[in-house]
Amino acid sequence: MTTMSPTPTRPYDLGFTRWVYQNIDGGDRMALCMQCGVCSGSCPLSTTMDNGPRKTFMMIRAGMKDAVLKSDTLWNCVSCYNCVVRCPRHVPVAYILHELATLAVREGYAPARTSETNKFVKGFTWSFETFGRTDERIISLFYYFQDGFVAGIKKLLAFKSIAFAFVKVGRLPLGLPHRIKNRGELKKMLAAAAAIEARHTAGRK
Amino acid sequence: MSPKNTGVYLCSGCGIGDAVSMGSLEKIATKEFKKSCKTNACLCGEEGLETIRADLAGGVNQVVIAACSPRAMTDRFRFNGTQVIRTNLREQVVWSHPANDEDTQMMAEDNIRIAITEAAKSTPPEPKVEGEYSQVVLVVGGGHSGLTAAREASKAGYEVLLVERASQLGGMAAKWSKRMPVRPPYQDPQPNTVATLVKAVEADSRITVKTGCTVAKTSGMPGRFTVEFSDGSSQTVGAFVVATGWRPYDARKLGHLGYGVSPDVVTNVEMEEMLAKGPVVRRSDGKAPGVVVFVQCAGSRDPNHLPYCSSVCCGVSIKQALQLREADPQVMVYIVYEELRTPGVAEEFYRTAQRSGVIFIKGTVKTVDAALTVTVDDAMLQQEIPLSGVDMVVLATGMVPNSTNVEAEAPEVEEEKLRPLKSDINPYAPFAVAGTGAPPLTPPEEKLPEGAPLLNLQYRQGPHLPMLAHGFPDSHYICFPYETRRSGIYVAGPVRRPMDMGEAAEDATGATMKAIQAIHNAAYGLALHPRAGDLSLPIIGLNQCTKCRRCTVECPFGAIDETDQGFPQVNSTRCRRCGTCMGACPVRTISFTNYTVDMLGSMIKAVNIPDETEEKPRILVLACENDAYPALDMMGIARHQFSAHIRIIPVRCLGSVSMLLISDALSVGYDGVMLMGCKPGDDYQCHFIKGSGIAKERMSKVGDTLKSMALEAERVTVAEVSIADSGRLPKVIQDFVEMLDTFGPNPFKGF
Numbered sequence: 001m002t003t004m005s006p007t008p009t010r011p012y013d014l015g016f017t018r019w020v021y022q023n024i025d026g027g028d029r030m031a032l033c034m035q036c037g038v039c040s041g042s043c044p045l046s047t048t049m050d051n052g053p054r055k056t057f058m059m060i061r062a063g064m065k066d067a068v069l070k071s072d073t074l075w076n077c078v079s080c081y082n083c084v085v086r087c088p089r090h091v092p093v094a095y096i097l098h099e100l101a102t103l104a105v106r107e108g109y110a111p112a113r114t115s116e117t118n119k120f121v122k123g124f125t126w127s128f129e130t131f132g133r134t135d136e137r138i139i140s141l142f143y144y145f146q147d148g149f150v151a152g153i154k155k156l157l158a159f160k161s162i163a164f165a166f167v168k169v170g171r172l173p174l175g176l177p178h179r180i181k182n183r184g185e186l187k188k189m190l191a192a193a194a195a196i197e198a199r200h201t202a203g204r205k
Numbered sequence: 206m207s208p209k210n211t212g213v214y215l216c217s218g219c220g221i222g223d224a225v226s227m228g229s230l231e232k233i234a235t236k237e238f239k240k241s242c243k244t245n246a247c248l249c250g251e252e253g254l255e256t257i258r259a260d261l262a263g264g265v266n267q268v269v270i271a272a273c274s275p276r277a278m279t280d281r282f283r284f285n286g287t288q289v290i291r292t293n294l295r296e297q298v299v300w301s302h303p304a305n306d307e308d309t310q311m312m313a314e315d316n317i318r319i320a321i322t323e324a325a326k327s328t329p330p331e332p333k334v335e336g337e338y339s340q341v342v343l344v345v346g347g348g349h350s351g352l353t354a355a356r357e358a359s360k361a362g363y364e365v366l367l368v369e370r371a372s373q374l375g376g377m378a379a380k381w382s383k384r385m386p387v388r389p390p391y392q393d394p395q396p397n398t399v400a401t402l403v404k405a406v407e408a409d410s411r412i413t414v415k416t417g418c419t420v421a422k423t424s425g426m427p428g429r430f431t432v433e434f435s436d437g438s439s440q441t442v443g444a445f446v447v448a449t450g451w452r453p454y455d456a457r458k459l460g461h462l463g464y465g466v467s468p469d470v471v472t473n474v475e476m477e478e479m480l481a482k483g484p485v486v487r488r489s490d491g492k493a494p495g496v497v498v499f500v501q502c503a504g505s506r507d508p509n510h511l512p513y514c515s516s517v518c519c520g521v522s523i524k525q526a527l528q529l530r531e532a533d534p535q536v537m538v539y540i541v542y543e544e545l546r547t548p549g550v551a552e553e554f555y556r557t558a559q560r561s562g563v564i565f566i567k568g569t570v571k572t573v574d575a576a577l578t579v580t581v582d583d584a585m586l587q588q589e590i591p592l593s594g595v596d597m598v599v600l601a602t603g604m605v606p607n608s609t610n611v612e613a614e615a616p617e618v619e620e621e622k623l624r625p626l627k628s629d630i631n632p633y634a635p636f637a638v639a640g641t642g643a644p645p646l647t648p649p650e651e652k653l654p655e656g657a658p659l660l661n662l663q664y665r666q667g668p669h670l671p672m673l674a675h676g677f678p679d680s681h682y683i684c685f686p687y688e689t690r691r692s693g694i695y696v697a698g699p700v701r702r703p704m705d706m707g708e709a710a711e712d713a714t715g716a717t718m719k720a721i722q723a724i725h726n727a728a729y730g731l732a733l734h735p736r737a738g739d740l741s742l743p744i745i746g747l748n749q750c751t752k753c754r755r756c757t758v759e760c761p762f763g764a765i766d767e768t769d770q771g772f773p774q775v776n777s778t779r780c781r782r783c784g785t786c787m788g789a790c791p792v793r794t795i796s797f798t799n800y801t802v803d804m805l806g807s808m809i810k811a812v813n814i815p816d817e818t819e820e821k822p823r824i825l826v827l828a829c830e831n832d833a834y835p836a837l838d839m840m841g842i843a844r845h846q847f848s849a850h851i852r853i854i855p856v857r858c859l860g861s862v863s864m865l866l867i868s869d870a871l872s873v874g875y876d877g878v879m880l881m882g883c884k885p886g887d888d889y890q891c892h893f894i895k896g897s898g899i900a901k902e903r904m905s906k907v908g909d910t911l912k913s914m915a916l917e918a919e920r921v922t923v924a925e926v927s928i929a930d931s932g933r934l935p936k937v938i939q940d941f942v943e944m945l946d947t948f949g950p951n952p953f954k955g956f
Contacts, residue, residue: 014564017564035565054585
C-alpha cells in the first residue's frame with residue numbers, strides 16, 4: 001500500500017528531502033527551517049537524543065536518510081510540544097518527529113523495533129484498545145514482560161519500592177482495571193482511524 | 206564699529222535663584238567688570254526678553270546671558286544679529302551641586318567672570334562672500350545612484366552636470382535582469398527600472414549629461430569648484446556628488462573556488478548577465494544546468510581577499526536562485542552560506558526562496574575542483590561533505606569601491622609630497638602632528654591607492670579623496686553620512702559602503718541634499734555641518750607666520766593651501782571652523798574674531814584661584830562642544846553631582862586647544878587640566894575627524910613642559926567622552942580630583 005521513500009545515492013541528493021517535504025505531515029513547513037536551534041534548545045530530552053530536532057532537519061536536507069531513520073531522536077520525543085509552540089517559523093517539529101518514527105517502523109529500520117519507546121507505546125495501545133482506558137499497571141506489565149519472563153521479573157523487582165510508595169499514597173489503585181461502557185463504539189472509532197491512515201498513506205507518491 | 210556696550214543678564218528661574226545668591230553674582234558684573242546687570246526670574250519669558258530688547262534699543266550691542274546651558278533656549282535668546290555670549294548656571298552649576306553652598310556660589314561667580322571676559326575679547330564675525338557662486342551640482346557617475354542624485358537635484362530646482370566614464374548611462378545596474386524587492390510584501394524579484402531612470406534623466410532639461418568623460422582636475426572650494434574634464438572642457442560647479450559605484454572583486458584570485466579552473470564556475474555578476482540574456486546554460490556544453498550551487502562569501506569576509514561583508518550578495522543569490530527555480534522548477538539549487546545576511550526587510554525574500562525549495566546549507570566552501578565537486582564544511586552537521594553531481598557553481602563575490610579610477614594610470618607624485626599624502630589617505634596612519642618628532646605608533650605599510658584620483662583635487666593635501674577602512678572614501682558612517690572629509694564633496698551609493706539599489710537611491714537623495722546645503726551655505730559664507738551657520742573664519746597674521754606649515758598639515762578638511770611663497774591660504778568655504786589650525790599654530794597668529802587663543806587664555810585666567818591654604822583646588826575642564834559639553838549638561842539634567850572645584854570652558858574642538866593654554870592654566874595655579882573630547886582613531890567620533898586625535902597627540906608631548914615647571918605629568922589628562930557618557934562622567938571627574946589630591950596643591954598658586 002505504501003510507496004517507499006527514495007534512498008539517496010550521494011550527499012545532498014534532494015530526492016529523499018523532497019519526498020519528506022511532500023509526504024510527511026508538516027513537511028512543507030520544514031522547508032522554512034532556518035536552523036536557529038530553538039527546538040533543540042527547548043527540548044527537555046535533547047540531552048538524551050543523539051541528534052536532536054535541529055540537526056535531524058539538517059540531516060534530512062543533506063539527504064542522510066539512513067542516519068535519520070536509525071536515530072533515537074525520533075523515539076525519545078515525549079510530545080511536550082515545546083518545540084512546536086516556540087518555533088519562530090511555525091514548523092510542527094514534534095508532529096514531524098512522530099511521522100518520521102512511523103516511517104522508520106514501516107521501512108524496517110532497526111531502532112524502531114528495539115526502541116524502548118516503541119515497546120512502551122505498544123503497551124499503551126494495547127491497554128486502551130482492550131479496556132478503553134490506559135492503566136499504568138497494565139502498561140508497565142506489558143512493557144516489562146516483552147523481553148521475556150526473567151527480564152520482566154527483574155524489571156518488576158527493580159521498580160518494587162517505587163510501586164509500594166505509589167500504593168501508599170493512593171496513586172496506584174489495586175483491584176481490577178476499569179473498562180469503559182460501549183467498547184463496540186470504541187472499536188468502530190479505532191477502525192475508522194485506521195481507515196483514514198491507510199487512505200492517507202496510500203495517497204503518498 | 207561702535208564701541209562695545211555689554212549688558213549682563215542673569216536668570217534666577219529653574220532653581221538658580223534658590224541655590225545661589227543672585228545679589229553676589231550681580232556684584233561680580235557691576236563691581237568687578239563695571240557692566241550693567243539685570244536679573245529676571247524668567248529671562249526666557251516674554252517679560253525677560255522684553256527687558257533685553259529694551260536695552261538693545263537703548264544702546265547695548267553685546268549681550269551676556271547667565272542662565273541655562275547655551276544649548277537650551279537658543280531660539281529665544283536670539284536678537285537679530287546682536288552677539289550673545291551664554292554661560293551655564295543651571296545644568297552645570299545648580300542642578301549638579303548642593304544648593305546654598307560656598308563652593309557652588311564660587312562656581313557660579315567664576316562662570317560669570319568667564320563669560321564677561323569672553324565678551325570683552327570677542328567680536329562678531331562678518332560673513333565672507335566674494336565673487337560669484339555656482340549653483341550647479343556635479344554628479345560623478347551615471348549609474349543608479351548617480352542618476353537618482355541627478356534627478357533629485359533637478360527636482361529641487363538645481364542645475365546638474367552628470368559625468369559618466371562609460372559611453373552610456375546606467376552603470377552596473379543596467380546589466381541586472383531583475384532587482385531585489387523594494388516594496389511590500391518584499392517577497393519576489395522586481396523588474397529592473399534603471400532604463401526608465403535613464404530616460405527620465407535624458408529628458409530632464411536641467412540635467413546636462415557628459416558620457417565617455419571623466420574629471421581631469423578639480424580646484425577651488427564649495428560654491429566655486431573649477432573642474433576640468435577629460436574632453437578638454439571646464440566648468441565651475443558648486444558641489445559634488447560622487448557616485449562612482451563599485452566593481453566586482455577580481456574572481457581570478459579565487460582559484461581555490463574553481464574560478465578559471467572550470468568554465469561552469471561563474472560569478473554572480475556573470476550569472477546576472479546570463480539571466481538577462483535568456484535561459485541559463487552551461488558554458489562548457491550549452492546544456493541547461495540541473496544542479497546549481499551558490500557559494501556565498503566567495504572572497505568576502507576573508508582577510509586574504511575582501512575583509513568585509515558586501516551585504517548584498519546573500520540577497521542577490523536568493524534572487525538568482527528564485528529566478529532559476531522559476532524558469533525550471535526541476536532545477537536543484539543550493540545556497541551554501543556562512544551567515545545568511547538579509548539586511549532591511551529581505552527576510553521575507555529569504556522565506557520565499559525557502560518555500561520555493563531552495564536548499565540552504567550553513568557552512569564554508571573549502572574547495573571547488575575541475576569536476577565541480579564542492580567540498581562543504583557543514584557547520585550544522587559538523588562534517589566535511591563533498592557535494593558532487595553539480596552542473597554549475599555561482600560565486601557570490603563582493604563589491605570593491607571605485608574610490609579611484611582604476612582604468613587610468615596613477616599620476617607621479619613628488620617624493621617630498623608622498624609622506625603627508627600617504628598618511629592622509631591611510632586610515633591606520635598616525636595623525637600627522639607637525640613638529641612633534643617621530644610618530645608614536647609603527648604604522649602598517651602606507652601605500653597610495655591604485656589608479657588615478659577620481660577628482661584629482663589640486664589641494665595641498667593631495668589629489669585623492671581620503672579613505673577610511675578598506676578603501677571606502679567615507680567619513681564616520683553613522684555620525685556623518687555622505688561626508689568625505691573634503692567639504693562640498695559628498696559620496697553616495699556603493700562607493701561609500703556596499704549596498705543594494707534601494708539603499709543606493711536613498712543614499713543618493715541624502716548626498717544630494719548635503720550638496721545643495723553646501724551650495725546654499727557657500728553663497729552666504731555660512732559654515733557646513735557641524736558648526737552649521739557659523740560665519741567666523743580663521744584669520745592668519747602673515748607678518749608673524751613662520752611658514753612652518755603645521756596648519757596646512759593638520760587641517761582635517763584640507764581647507765588650507767599654501768601660496769607660492771609658502772604662506773597658508775584659507776579656502777573659506779572649505780573651512781569647517783573647528784580651529785584645529787589655531788591650536789596648531791606655534792606662534793599663535795591664527796585666530797577667529799570670536800575665538801582666539803588669547804580669548805581662551807583670558808577666560809582661563811578670569812577664574813578666581815583660591816590660596817593653597819584654603820584647600821579649594823581648581824581644575825580646568827576644556828570640553829568639546831559637540832559631545833562632552835552636552836554630556837556634562839545631561840549630568841545636570843539627571844542631577845548627578847560632581848566636584849564643585851571644576852571650571853568648565855567649552856571649546857569648538859579639542860584640536861583647537863593650543864599647548865599654550867595648558868601651561869597658562871598651570872602657571873596661574875590650576876591644579877589639573879582635563880580635556881574632554883570624542884573618540885579618536887579610525888573609528889573616530891570626532892566631528893572634525895582628527896581634532897581629538899591631534900589633541901591626544903599634542904598632550905602626550907606636554908610632559909616636557911610640565912617637567913620644566915617641576916609638576917607631575919598626570920596633572921594633564923585627556924578623557925574620551927561620548928554624548929551618552931553622562932552616567933559615567935561623575936566618576937571620571939571624581940577619580941581625577943582624588944588623584945590630584947594626592948599630589949597636593951599646585952605650587953604656582955598666587956604668582
